[in-house]
Amino acid sequence: MPLLVMKFGGTSVADLDRIKNAAMKVKREVERGYDVIVIVSAMSGKTNELVGWVEATSPLFDAREYDAVVASGENVTAGLMALTLQEMDVPARSWQGWQVPINTTSQHSSARFVDIPRKNIDTKFAEGMKVAVVAGFQGVSPEGRITTLGRGGSDTTAVAFAAAFGAERCDIYTDVDGVYTTDPRITSKARKLDKIAFEEMLELASLGAKVLQTRSVELAMRYKVRLRVLSSFEDTDENSGTLVCDEDEIMESKVVNGVAYSREEAKITLVTVEDKPGISAAIFAPLAEAGVNVDMIVQNISEKDYDDHPGSVTDMTFSCPVNQVARARKVMEEARAAGTIAYDDLVVDTEVCKVSVVGIGMRSHAGVAARMFKSLADENINIKVISTSEIKISVLIDRKYMELAVQALHDAFELEQA
Amino acid sequence: MPLLVMKFGGTSVADLDRIKNAAMKVKREVERGYDVIVIVSAMSGKTNELVGWVEATSPLFDAREYDAVVASGENVTAGLMALTLQEMDVPARSWQGWQVPINTTSQHSSARFVDIPRKNIDTKFAEGMKVAVVAGFQGVSPEGRITTLGRGGSDTTAVAFAAAFGAERCDIYTDVDGVYTTDPRITSKARKLDKIAFEEMLELASLGAKVLQTRSVELAMRYKVRLRVLSSFEDTDENSGTLVCDEDEIMESKVVNGVAYSREEAKITLVTVEDKPGISAAIFAPLAEAGVNVDMIVQNISEKDYDDHPGSVTDMTFSCPVNQVARARKVMEEARAAGTIAYDDLVVDTEVCKVSVVGIGMRSHAGVAARMFKSLADENINIKVISTSEIKISVLIDRKYMELAVQALHDAFELEQA
Structure with a gap:
């Protein structure tokens, strides 16, 4: 049966x-x-x-x-x-x-x-x-x-x-x-x-x-x-x-099949972090232990004057849900006080959201990211953080543009049509 | 422990x-x-x-x-x-x-x-x-x-x-x-x-x-x-x-230790029942099967003229909860229609209650019943049915006298005093 x-x-x-x-x-x-x-x-x-x-x-x-x-x-x-x-x-x-x-x-x-x-x-x-x-x-x-x-x-x-x-x-x-x-x-x-x-x-x-x-x-x-x-x-x-x-089982798939969003995101940047081996672990291990759900992580070389930092320095940016910002800040300040990490400043932006396009077709199609960024640029939406996986591209943008971005991307990838 | x-x-x-x-x-x-x-x-x-x-x-x-x-x-x-x-x-x-x-x-x-x-x-x-x-x-x-x-x-x-x-x-x-x-x-x-x-x-x-x-x-x-x-x-x-x-564990017990009552009782009498061996079973077995909770049962010889009944006859009285009267009546009428029992009339009194005195001391003390009946008689309460066990005497009386009877018996057996 x-x-x-x-x-x-x-x-x-x-x-x-x-x-x-x-x-x-x-x-x-x-x-x-x-x-x-x-x-x-x-x-x-x-x-x-x-x-x-x-x-x-x-x-x-x-x-x-x-x-x-x-x-x-x-x-x-x-x-x-x-x-x-x-x-x-x-x-x-x-x-x-x-x-x-x-x-x-x-x-x-x-x-x-x-x-x-x-x-x-x-x-x-x-x-x-x-x-x-x-x-x-x-x-x-x-x-x-x-x-x-x-x-x-x-x-x-x-x-x-x-x-x-x-x-x-x-x-x-x-x-x-x-x-x-x-x-x-x-x-x-x-x-x-x-x-x-x-x-x-x-x-x-x-x-x-x-x-x-x-x-x-x-x-x-x-x-x-x-x-x-x-x-x-x-x-x-x-x-x-x-x-x-x-x-x-899916005969023919579009390049992008869905546009997802997550409204209550926050972006936290540790400014002028001393860049040395193990620094990522020193930052993210205590955050994980404290139950902070870190999502996107971006590391980029700071353009600041390096004079007062003898070693190399970097800025470290990550995102997490808005309601975990206080906990994340506390964990970072404790780690700095304990000397396990060093940074000049901690900058929080709680007015951001995440918008993503998803599709298994991306694996075999180039140009998806370019199409996404152009579509957002056409609406004058500034991208703050980008992260990608094999079948997904996510961006952090100002929260006030969330609906606009979703609508623009839905149109850009012609999701209305089967 | x-x-x-x-x-x-x-x-x-x-x-x-x-x-x-x-x-x-x-x-x-x-x-x-x-x-x-x-x-x-x-x-x-x-x-x-x-x-x-x-x-x-x-x-x-x-x-x-x-x-x-x-x-x-x-x-x-x-x-x-x-x-x-x-x-x-x-x-x-x-x-x-x-x-x-x-x-x-x-x-x-x-x-x-x-x-x-x-x-x-x-x-x-x-x-x-x-x-x-x-x-x-x-x-x-x-x-x-x-x-x-x-x-x-x-x-x-x-x-x-x-x-x-x-x-x-x-x-x-x-x-x-x-x-x-x-x-x-x-x-x-x-x-x-x-x-x-x-x-x-x-x-x-x-x-x-x-x-x-x-x-x-x-x-x-x-x-x-x-x-x-x-x-x-x-x-x-x-x-x-x-x-x-x-x-x-109880060193000294009074003759009577409690007066109990049950308010919603009914009394059902089958008048002029043909009295023959097995008649009680013929009446009470189908009542039990139908889930009627028969409580007190009294059988007494009718004083009616026996001329039109060649065998001996009796009246059979029993009590049950008021809300089971309809069921009891149906069962009795079906049994009469089926010929398993014979009676002239079925008389229901739904305005009765049961009052009982209980005490293990009764086993060794005579005169409890007499004291109970006298106490009720003093209040002009008529007893309709009596039943007794080793440690209990119960009576059916008109419901309107219930509180009066309980109070009188509580006084008569001096239950107020330890």
């Missing part, structure tokens, strides 16, 4: 009506001849309620107890979804993490999958169960305690089940109807993509497109799980949504 | 402040030198919310899914209680039913205990844990599915743990401060009892005193678990509340 994994997020199971709506979609796949594994999140709002209680009880909480409390939200949805399916005459039952079992590491609140033995669920499929409803986001540690997977855990659970059970596809039902060339709120010309390559999706996810969590895309890429993103709130068929797949 | 079981019901853990208050009581026992097993209910209102969702989803729900959903409420409280204790520097961890494991039968929603192996919890006590916080009301079936125990399940869980771990005592914290000679809302003369025998508590519990569920008292009596009922909302010490214990 071919098998499908279907995942419904919190807004898709927010109340009993929505659970029913989701169950109808599951029933339709059963009628098409699939065995189905459904992964559910907690009803929206429930996880926040539980997390709020834990944090109010114990600011420095024991992560094992946090996990035991928070995982209960998914258990409730799993039971209700199984009951809803049974009411529709679909043989279904719920599975909590420890019942499968979903074996994970003991890193509570950010556990990783160890393995998902198929035996228990396969036995029930063989006995006539058509749908296994699995509580997402959770697992069980080698010590027999409940673990949770951290952010995006339910998407990741879905992909892991699809990999473990050799599913034909993993359908992620959410509150958007697919992956777009860019945010439709910024330009009405944004177009839904029928297909996108894993690598592209990864860049888009980590660049701020909120559709899929990075970790689930990474896992899908590693196990070649075909992921589909589609809407819970629309009628859907086998062609709906966006398929995230291996690039081999 | 001596061990104590402490149980907190839904109102005692209704919010984070109350959980904290309960945790302080636990901490105090730890400071007195006890290892403690805490049994918690769901935060009040939570179980009703979950049950509401299940019933709205599936009126004829799969009890296995019902249990999986409903048990999650206790899991949340267990985690929060463990965190609260940790914040107070008390080494604690939460235990869900399957983690202990609390092995039960597979009768979902009304499972019975099979066994509670001590190994896992004892190991943690040996490693320095001082408090095991166990989710009440739940267990795990031989099939590895979550079960719940039905009404009063958390009290019963507490008693079962006290029995399994040889606890010195099982303290049931609730919203009343003990067991009273009668309902204080009916007479201000009601007095809190320091001690009460298991048998008496059983009669009081099943007669409508809501303090402890019958099933937990039965279990406590069987395993000689000393049960204490006391208030969550008052300062308590080792002498607080009411101890429910073996009668050997």
Whole structure:
């Protein structure tokens, strides 16, 4: 029997009506001849309620107890979804993490999958169960305690089940109807993509497109799980949504497939840094330890007068989220006080944003960067920092130009046209 | 290390402040030198919310899914209680039913205990844990599915743990401060009892005193678990509340220790029943099958003219809760239509109540019934049905006299005085 994994997020199971709506979609796949594994999140709002209680009880909480409390939200949805399916005459039952079992590491609140033995669920499929409803986001540690997977855990659970059970596809039902060339709120010309390559999706996810969590895309890429993103709130068929797949499945790709952005960025420059071997590590190791998510890094030779610096000097610029600037500044000042690094000044610009173009086609096409820079120059947008990867070019610009830049790049790379 | 079981019901853990208050009581026992097993209910209102969702989803729900959903409420409280204790520097961890494991039968929603192996919890006590916080009301079936125990399940869980771990005592914290000679809302003369025998508590519990569920008292009596009922909302010490214990522990008992009542009773009389062997079974077996809780049964020879009944005839009277009258009538009429029983008329009186006096002292004292009947007669209260057991005398009377009867009996047996 071919098998499908279907995942419904919190807004898709927010109340009993929505659970029913989701169950109808599951029933339709059963009628098409699939065995189905459904992964559910907690009803929206429930996880926040539980997390709020834990944090109010114990600011420095024991992560094992946090996990035991928070995982209960998914258990409730799993039971209700199984009951809803049974009411529709679909043989279904719920599975909590420890019942499968979903074996994970003991890193509570950010556990990783160890393995998902198929035996228990396969036995029930063989006995006539058509749908296994699995509580997402959770697992069980080698010590027999409940673990949770951290952010995006339910998407990741879905992909892991699809990999473990050799599913034909993993359908992620959410509150958007697919992956777009860019945010439709910024330009009405944004177009839904029928297909996108894993690598592209990864860049888009980590660049701020909120559709899929990075970790689930990474896992899908590693196990070649075909992921589909589609809407819970629309009628859907086998062609709906966006398929995230291996690039081999995409016959012809445009050079650029998406324009992503990240609004709340900050640019920090250490001015006149003493340039010596190990200086980068001396700067970025303590930032990483302090949990500062450094994104772009640029080093350039200062044009200042070198007279009062006997050795060579450099300026070091990096970007991080705006709300981490205070922490980054503190770490740098402590490192200077401790003598591990030396710099003249620390300059912060909190009014910047990042805009990126992404496309696997870049690998074989030159001139993408030039086209991007020209397009921004035509709008008189000044580029402050540039960084590139094999399939992505990102720039930091003034935040006030963000929408303008996204619209200009969407036009420049003709993303409106399929 | 001596061990104590402490149980907190839904109102005692209704919010984070109350959980904290309960945790302080636990901490105090730890400071007195006890290892403690805490049994918690769901935060009040939570179980009703979950049950509401299940019933709205599936009126004829799969009890296995019902249990999986409903048990999650206790899991949340267990985690929060463990965190609260940790914040107070008390080494604690939460235990869900399957983690202990609390092995039960597979009768979902009304499972019975099979066994509670001590190994896992004892190991943690040996490693320095001082408090095991166990989710009440739940267990795990031989099939590895979550079960719940039905009404009063958390009290019963507490008693079962006290029995399994040889606890010195099982303290049931609730919203009343003990067991009273009668309902204080009916007479201000009601007095809190320091001690009460298991048998008496059983009669009081099943007669409508809501303090402890019958099933937990039965279990406590069987395993000689000393049960204490006391208030969550008052300062308590080792002498607080009411101890429910073996009668050997009660040095001198009064003849009557309590007056109980049950308000919503109905009296049903089958008039002129053909009296033949097996007639009682023919009447009460179908009532039991239909779930009618028949309480008192009285059979008396009719004084009617026997001419048109060749065999001997009788009147059969029984009582049941008012809200089961319609069902009882239907069952009786069907049995008459099917020819399994014969009667001339079915007379229902829905305006009655039951008042009872209870005391283990009755076993060795005569004259209790006479004193009770005289006390009611002095108030011109007519007795409609009488039934007696070794330690209890119950009467059905008109409902409008209920408060009067309770007050009169409380006075007659001098329950105000210790």
